[in-house]
Amino acid sequence: MVTQGANVRKCVLLLTTLFLTIQFLALTASAIFYAFTNSEVHRNKLEKFVFTRIYDKSQWQWLHESKALSLHVLIAMVIQILLLFPTLLLIIGASKRMRFLLLPWLIIYGILQLCLLAGMFLSVTHLTDEMKFLCLVFAALEVLIVFPWWFSVIHMFAVFSNQDEAEDLGVAYFNDRHSLGQCSATTRFSEI
Secondary structure, three states, X not given: OHHHHHHHHXXXXXXXXXXXXXXXXXXXXXXXXXXXXXXXXXHHHHHHHHHHHHOOHHHHHHHHHOOHHHHHHHHHHHHHHHHXXXXXXXXXXXXXXXXXXXXXXXXXXXXXXXXXXXXXXXXXXXXXXXXXHHHHHHHHHHHHHHHHHXXXXXXXXXXXXXXXXXXXXXXXXXXXXXXXXXXXXXXXXXXX
């Protein structure tokens, strides 16, 4: 079990560091995209490109006037920043073998998996055919990468629990043996 736990730990650390790198790259790309959506030169082109593919024609004028694209990118950046913290806690928890640091990532990404699946089902009915392919890509990403990774973190959480219990039992066993040794030594010493 210890070797399986060590292998799972290495795999989780590798996937999490890769994911953290992707998160930083996505945050940088979002910041650049936000800068482009705020400039008057590029905003019209970007809005035309995005709005024509996602929204109905009746909503384009309102979306342009309210600068909705900039707001959406800003919200995405805030979410990306907030999701960095559980990922960092997962890396620290996995490397230092601290179970409680794995919990925020497990809870948040477990809920996000359910929301992702529900969002994919809902978007299939409301999006255009071009965007349905994108939903298929996200579904494949969820099934092939995110869920096994999340399940591995749950396994690592359980392995850390078993290791803690084994260490506690080992210390208790050592203390019992040590106290027995002292008792027998004192008894022998008093007999002399």
